[in-house]
Amino acid sequence: MSERFYGVRHHGPGSARAVVRALTEQQPDLLLIEGPPEADELVRWVAEEGLEPPVALLGYATDDPRKAGYWPFAVFSPEWQAIRWAVAHNVPVRFFDLPYAYRVGLKSADPTEGVTGETPAEASADVPAEPAAEASATGETPAEDATGEAAPDGAMPYRPTDPIGELAAAAGYDDPERWWEDVVEHRGVPVFEAIEEAMTAIRAEAPEDPQDLLREAYMRGVLREVRRTHDNIAVVCGAWHVPALTTSVPAARDNALLKGLKKGKVTFTWVPWTYGRLTSWQGYGAGVRSPGWYHHLFTAPDEVLTRWLVSAAGVLRDEGIPTSSAHVIEAVRLTESLAALRGRPLAGLAELTEATRAVLCDGEDLRLDLIDQRLVVGERLGAVPDGVPMVPLARDLAAQQRTLRLKPEALERQLDLDLRKDTDLGRSRLLHRLRLLGVGWGEPGDARRGKGTFREGWRLRWQPEFAVSLVEAGQYGTTVEAAATAKIAEAARDAGSLAELTPLVELCLLGDLTNAYPAVLQALQTRAALDADVAHLMAALPALARTLRYGDVRGSDLGALRHVAESLLVRICVGLPAAVVSLSDDAARALRDHVDAVHSAIGLLDDPDLRNRWLDTLASLARRGTEAGTAPQHPVHGLLAGRLTRLLHDADRLDPAETRRRMGLVLTVGTPAPQAANWIEGFLAGGGLLLVHDVSLLSVLDEWLTGVDPDSFTDVLPLLRRTFGTFAAPERRSIGDRIAGGTALDDDAGKLPPIDHDRAALVLPALTTLLGREIQVIERSEVAA
Structure with a gap:
């Protein structure tokens, strides 16, 4: 009987060449590869031209796809080259590691941790990808025992050994990667015997990994089985395991170790992989820092x-x-x-x-x-043939990618879409639907749609783990559209507030999920009817307005949605007067933001009747907050009153004279300075350009500010500083120039008292220091002349 063991380092080009030469010399009649036995039926696809590495075997629990593991292969992986040699020479291939079904049958500390990397011992000890992916797929750590439970209290946890690091140190190298390149990759000759001897010595002194003991017991069982039917066997596995596989261990001992393990139901397929995923410990990285370099060495x-x-x-x-x-x-x-x-x-x-x-x-x-x-x-992305088994959802996505000419790529690229074109519109809908399903292939870019525009910008980058996301999303439907529709309907049922529901309406539009509209609109109408909080209603309206405006671009029928938006605005107008009563500073600031958002949303609706109703509501509240004696029992916070006045001014509901009059009423001696400062903050929140062009408003503000009592000035200074600090630098400069040049009051020169030169002279040194320029006092008549 001829039986040879080839201990390799996963993703090692030198090992890959050596394995092919050794197999050619041995000519075995059976090849055993360290990997999940459930994937044996997928080996035949290696002969297909459409299966282009880097690719990976994906295994997942059929009833819980979150429990998933990857077994990646690059063109320079020894296992990949061994399988290709065997397929080309009609030699049977079997994976002989512990079945993945046992892994998913174990208890998992966190099933969402699947698709993470291997232990350091496996990575640097030439262990192939399979065991690493499995251990992480069930959320196990080196400290956990064979049943998935943590090590008992007081027990010494397993600490993985870095055999490559130890061998490199023994040879006088401070970099294990450099040692491996010198000894294996650059030699070009088989060193299997030497590596096996070195691993035997290290394992004699290293602690045992409980997971390795289980896996090696199973591997030895497979070896006993195939020895009965085959005489010439080749075994390709991680060099770390070779000493355990060549050691004679009684079958009864191995069977006792494996007794009681439970199996789960698993599914396997091929998926594309990337070199980027081979460089990190996450997403199964074999500790290979330079896959592009290894690809170059091999090719x-x-x-x-x-x-x-x-x-x-x-x-x-x-x-x-x-x-x-x-x-x-x-x-x-x-x-x-x-x-x-x-x-x-x-x-x-x-x-x-x-x-x-x-x-x-x-x-x-x-x-x-x-x-x-x-x-x-080297961000290289592999490919799999169309006939490879996959979930229906993944197959539908692949078909749409071909139809829309939207090829997955490993490198990030920018995609600009013109929604007036059918192909670009289809791409936009597909990307939005995938985001709903948790497949973030595309992320909205900086050029994402504007108000009423036909443009969308996306950043595209395909990640291997999207394969698992597609499996998880497959429970919602067999096509991308059906799954996204079911997912959004579920989100509508589970939404706890209007603010959670209204974005779903927008997503229905962006993804063209017309079948999801009834469920979302029904939930929206029900929630809106029951929700009496005006703040919730105001938070819900902007998203609806964006949807209605953007719907014009996509040609969607949004009649029912418009009715919901109109009813929301009516309820807002009715409930807002009661909502502005007796607010704290923080509550007033939050309500002001809602008012601004609704005001902007009204502009998107492009409905004169709705706009007039909204402005009438604002006008009523603004009078209450500005004119003394109008409604003393229902005061309006100064921040809101000022903001409402500014919105009415910008909407041409107040002419400049009326705006100045209202500002003058607030900025009087009888109004407490903090209240007046809040009013100013609300009024000027839209920017300081208004003060630059309306000198009369600036004069009213200047007169009030110079007349503030010194004790009160300390209280209002932070509010004023916050207000003027939001102005753009050119606006602040223009206002300062007007004040410094004495031109701020020229429109009302005849109504104001003459300048007191003696008092002005007292502040000139301070103003010169603050403004960085020489200041002069001149008469207004001289300015006018």
């Missing part, structure tokens, strides 16, 4: 340095950075020199990075970061 065995630096120069040229052939030649020479000085068999990524920084990037880290993103990591 360009000759002229490795020159080809790499030529590619780096191309990245810089694409960004408009001049990079000549002389730069590349000099960088190659520097790289080779650094490797020779350090005694390395071949220059590695460290030498290339230093040479690139010095020669190609002129020492600029931003350029180096660009090369790191494009080449060292």
Whole structure:
């Protein structure tokens, strides 16, 4: 019987080449790969041209897709190359790790932690992706035992060993990655026996991982089984496990360890993966910091340095950075020199990075970061064939992506849509529906729709974990539209307030989910009828107004929604007078924000009758808050009264003379200074441009401010500072120039007393210091002349 074990490091190009050479020499009649046995039926897809790495096996609990695990493969992964060799030579392939069904059957500390990375021991100890993904998919940590329960109190928790780090340290290396490159990746010859010997020595001194004990017991059981039917067996697994698999252990002992494990129901498929997900511990990262570099090592065995630096120069040229052939030649020479000085068999990524920084990037880290993103990591996205088993929802999405010519990509890109075009409108609807389902393929960009515009901006970037999100969303429907409709109907039923419901109406419109309208509108009408809080009604209206305005662009029928919006505004106008009574400063500020939002929403509705009704309500409240004796038993907070007056002024409901009169009534000696300051804050919240152009208003404000009692001035100063601090710098400068030049009061020069030069002289030094310019006092008549 011939039986050979090939201990590898996952995602190692040197290991991948060595495995292919060894298999060609051995010519086994059965190949065992460390991985989930449930995926055996998917091996045949490796022969399909449409399955382009990086890809991953996705396994998830059928009844709870949140429990999910990934087993990723790159073109330079030893397991991938071994499977391709076996398929090409008609050699049967079996995954022989502990079934994933046992993993989902274990208790999980947090099922949402699936799709996280492996333990450090597995990553650096040449362990392939499968076990790592499984351990994290059930939320287990190294401290948990084989049943998923935490280690008992007082028990020493398992602490993972970094075997590659220990071997590198023993060889005098301070960087495990560099040691691995020198010993394996750059040698180009099999070192399986040496690695097995080293791992045996390390495992003899290292603590045992309870999860590894379970998995290795199962693996040994599979080996006993296949030995009965096959004589020539090849085993490709993580080098960490080879010593345990070659050790003789009684079958009874392994069976006792596995006894009592419960299975769950799981489903497997192939999904696209990205190199970016191989660089981090999250999302199953095998500790490979440079998958793009490893891809280059595997696909360009000759002229490795020159080809790499030529590619780096191309990245810089694409960004408009001049990079000549002389730069590349000099960088190659520097790289080779650094490797020779350090005694390395071949220059590695460290030498290339230093040479690139010095020669190609002129020492600029931003350029180096660009090369790191494009080449060292290399955001490559894999692909799977159409026939691969997948949930109906994922299949429908793939069909729509083809129809709309919207290809998933790993790199982020900007997508600008013109909603007057059918294709762009379809893309917009698809992206909005996916966001509803928790698939954030597209995020609204800075150029997102404006009021009444035909444009949308999106930032697109496909992430591998969206495959799990699609599985989870599959419970709502078999198509993207049906699932989004069901999801939004569920959200409408569960909404606890109007503010939660109204955004759903907008989402129905954006996603063109007409079948969801009845449920959402019914919930909206019911909630609006029962909710007596005016603040809730006011918070709900702006989203409805945006929906009605934006609906004109998309051509949707929004008659029922308009009726709801109109009824909300009527109830707001009826309830607002009672809502403004006896408010604290914080409550007044919150209500002012609601008033501003509703006022803006009225402009979007483009309905003169609704606008007049709203302005009539504001006018009634503004009179109550400004004119003494109108309604003393129902006072209006100064902040609101000032804001209402400003809105009426801007809406041409108050002419300049009436506005000045109302300001004058408030800014009198009889009005407490804090109340007057609140009124000013509300009135000027729209900006200071009004004071720049209306000198008469500025004169009223100036006269009030100069007449404030010194004791009261200390109280109102913070309010005034907050108010004027919101003005734009040019507005503040213009107002200051008017005051400094004495022109603020020129419109009413005949009605005001003459300037007292003696009093003015007292403040000139302070004004000169504050304003940074020489100040003079001149007569108004001189200004007019």
